[in-house]
Amino acid sequence: xxxxxxxxxxxxxxxxxxxxxxxxxxxxxxxxxxxxxxxxxxxxxxxxxxxxxxxxxxxxxxxxxxxxxxxxxxxxxxxxxxxxxxxxxxxxxxxxxxxxxxxxxxxxxxxxxxxxxxxxxxxxxxxxxxxxxxxxxxxxxxxxxxxxxxxxxxxxxxxxxxxxxxxxxxxxxxxxxxxxxxxxxxxxxxxxxxxxxxxxxxxxxxxxxxxxxxxxxxxxxxxxxxxxxxxxxx
Amino acid sequence: xxxxxxxxxxxxxxxxxxxxxxxxxxxxxxxxxxxxxxxxxxxxxxxxxxxxxxxxxxxxxxxxxxxxxxxxxxxxxxxxxxxxxxxxxxxxxxxxxxxxxxxxxxxxxxxxxxxxxxxxxxxxxxxxxxxxxxxxxxxxxxxxxxxxxxxxxxxxxxxxxxxxxxxxxxxxxxxxxxxxxxxxxxxxxxxxxxxxxxxxxxxxxxxxxxxxxxxxxxxxxxxxxxxxxxxxxxxxxxxxxxxxxxxxxxxxxxxxxxxxxxxxxxxxxxxxxxxxxxxxxxxxxxxxxxxxxxxxxxxxxxxxxxxxxxxxxxxxxxxxxxxxxxxxxxxxxxxxxxxxxxxxxxxxxxxxxxxxxxxxxxxxxxxxxxxxxxxxxxxxxxxxxxxxxxxxxxxxxxxxxxxxxxxxxxxxxxxxxxxxxxxxxxxxxxxxxxxxxxxxxxxxxxxxxxxxxxxxxxxxxxxxxxxxxxxxxxx
Ligand code: SF4
Numbered sequence: 237x238x239x240x241x242x243x244x245x246x247x248x249x250x251x252x253x254x255x256x257x258x259x260x261x262x263x264x265x266x267x268x269x270x271x272x273x274x275x276x277x278x279x280x281x282x283x284x285x286x287x288x289x290x291x292x293x294x295x296x297x298x299x300x301x302x303x304x305x306x307x308x309x310x311x312x313x314x315x316x317x318x319x320x321x322x323x324x325x326x327x328x329x330x331x332x333x334x335x336x337x338x339x340x341x342x343x344x345x346x347x348x349x350x351x352x353x354x355x356x357x358x359x360x361x362x363x364x365x366x367x368x369x370x371x372x373x374x375x376x377x378x379x380x381x382x383x384x385x386x387x388x389x390x391x392x393x394x395x396x397x398x399x400x401x402x403x404x405x406x407x408x409x410x411x412x413x414x415x416x417x418x419x420x421x422x423x424x425x426x427x428x429x430x431x432x433x434x435x436x437x438x439x440x441x442x443x444x445x446x447x448x449x450x451x452x453x454x455x456x457x458x459x460x461x462x463x464x465x466x467x468x469x470x
Numbered sequence: 471x472x473x474x475x476x477x478x479x480x481x482x483x484x485x486x487x488x489x490x491x492x493x494x495x496x497x498x499x500x501x502x503x504x505x506x507x508x509x510x511x512x513x514x515x516x517x518x519x520x521x522x523x524x525x526x527x528x529x530x531x532x533x534x535x536x537x538x539x540x541x542x543x544x545x546x547x548x549x550x551x552x553x554x555x556x557x558x559x560x561x562x563x564x565x566x567x568x569x570x571x572x573x574x575x576x577x578x579x580x581x582x583x584x585x586x587x588x589x590x591x592x593x594x595x596x597x598x599x600x601x602x603x604x605x606x607x608x609x610x611x612x613x614x615x616x617x618x619x620x621x622x623x624x625x626x627x628x629x630x631x632x633x634x635x636x637x638x639x640x641x642x643x644x645x646x647x648x649x650x651x652x653x654x655x656x657x658x659x660x661x662x663x664x665x666x667x668x669x670x671x672x673x674x675x676x677x678x679x680x681x682x683x684x685x686x687x688x689x690x691x692x693x694x695x696x697x698x699x700x701x702x703x704x705x706x707x708x709x710x711x712x713x714x715x716x717x718x719x720x721x722x723x724x725x726x727x728x729x730x731x732x733x734x735x736x737x738x739x740x741x742x743x744x745x746x747x748x749x750x751x752x753x754x755x756x757x758x759x760x761x762x763x764x765x766x767x768x769x770x771x772x773x774x775x776x777x778x779x780x781x782x783x784x785x786x787x788x789x790x791x792x793x794x795x796x797x798x799x800x801x802x803x804x805x806x807x808x809x810x811x812x813x814x815x816x817x818x819x820x821x822x823x824x825x826x827x828x829x830x831x832x833x834x835x836x837x838x839x840x841x842x843x844x845x846x847x848x849x850x851x852x853x854x855x856x857x858x859x860x861x862x863x864x865x866x867x868x869x870x871x872x873x874x875x876x877x878x879x880x881x882x883x884x885x886x887x888x889x890x891x892x893x894x895x896x897x898x899x900x901x902x903x904x905x906x907x908x909x910x911x912x913x914x915x916x917x918x919x920x921x922x923x924x925x926x927x928x929x930x931x932x933x934x935x936x937x938x939x940x941x942x943x944x945x
Pocket of ligand 1: 785788838841845
């Protein structure tokens, strides 16, 4: 936890800029703000429509459900993946909010080997072997079809990365037009002295590459398949 | 590897590029796809010009206050448990990473694609200290197995076809299946999966660092950067010193510009913002985090007429728009930064001596400037480079110097410039398809005959080039 060579480095920078070192900079005022105009004034339902359309572009299946049916919907999605019975899920307050404990118990009885991330030895190894990872979106970007995860003690980075398929449960209340709103939340929190989580993941569909003759290849490192499960929670 | 790749002279490199018909075909179809992706994305977004204006203003403000934002960034990283190393030179940066590797007794290093580590030759340095280095980006992995340099910023292995890739996998890794891209990629996935858990060190670049929070952001599609930063205990991020933004609000804008301008995606599959080390109650993510901030010639560009070259966000839109790149491919530039931005940046970072041909690798059609999401006046920088080369290197006769000066003056008045590009379009009609120059007559057509530029200067340039080649032959 040190900073090396800073003074000489930054002195050189200031020198080349032809002035003294700056210790204070007023926040800039930009002449245009196009980012606020995207989907401006759209209702949550309109945002859902945008999200659904975008899901086709990003090779992600999209399902809608209500809170009461979440368990059934989840089971259907899991059944569609065939074969993968080992499941790792994010934990945290959402588990209770969405009645996931009961749902997971039921899945256990159906023969699923399910583990909730609880920051213990073996979580990463379990995620490596799991076929499915389940996460809860913290902020959902309609324009790009992106789920935002604030990775923390309940929400390991590996859950959405190592299993071959991943499911994001998207509470309707988390939908915003685009990345602008997510960035603003983080910026405001930072200003209030609440530091951002050690890893923020913006995830948009499955992993892909165009490195071999520009062919789209899905799942080179991360998940091969992705499903978004939108839950009406409003 | 360093910024310069290979020692072949310029003319030979171009000829090799022109002779490689697979590469030329691949480049031209990739350019077409990237370009239409970008245009479509810009259209969907609406207000593209406003976005570009905002991008330019953000980059300008940041560069003007770079010392302040780098200071803030380093404070924040330190607060979050990371170590920051400011490196003036490539050697300093490499030595620091070597030292960390030594302390960690690292044997295996996994990397995710990074231009700046190529620029400073970090892989070689790590190998010298006894580490095995594995590039984990699919394209980079292919090139690493083949010991071949990248030829495009976004798709580094663009010049290779699937048969060549199959052969490489077969020779180097005992691959036995077909040349289907899907099978090839599945094999790479399987091979690389073994490397991540074994690695002691994860090395990444940094697309943008956020000064206000100390976050290092990686913009990728494959997910390898997430592997590299989640699994090994130590993460080292290496960034060019210009790649900082003030706050998350600016980050969002430059990321949106990058993904749209690069391939026409609204966002890439993964945008990952990493801040410091993992927290005490977390089980994945690195325990130890180092940020290496590299100057390596960049500060020399500050305060000069070329300062805006540092605004570049490495989206490759200029490369995808460039008719010269289309003809000669990335390797012809002899620099790890190809295309128009390479032609501007490489001589600035590495001097004119080895790269004085690069500013002539342009038709000056301004397609690059038009494509650039942060409005860097690329073709104007190229003109200025040419002027400097003529003046300083005394390579041209007096009349040519005069011509260059007159031309720069003339091209820098907006009305004349507009007229010239218009005229150029008309003049080039017979060879223009889809607003790009398909083919021009004669040898070296990529760089000379097919210049999208009005006739008077064309004649002079061509003569200048011939004369110079002749002089070189006599020397
Ligand atoms: S110069 Fe502009 S267009 Fe070219 S890579 Fe940089 S940002 Fe993109």
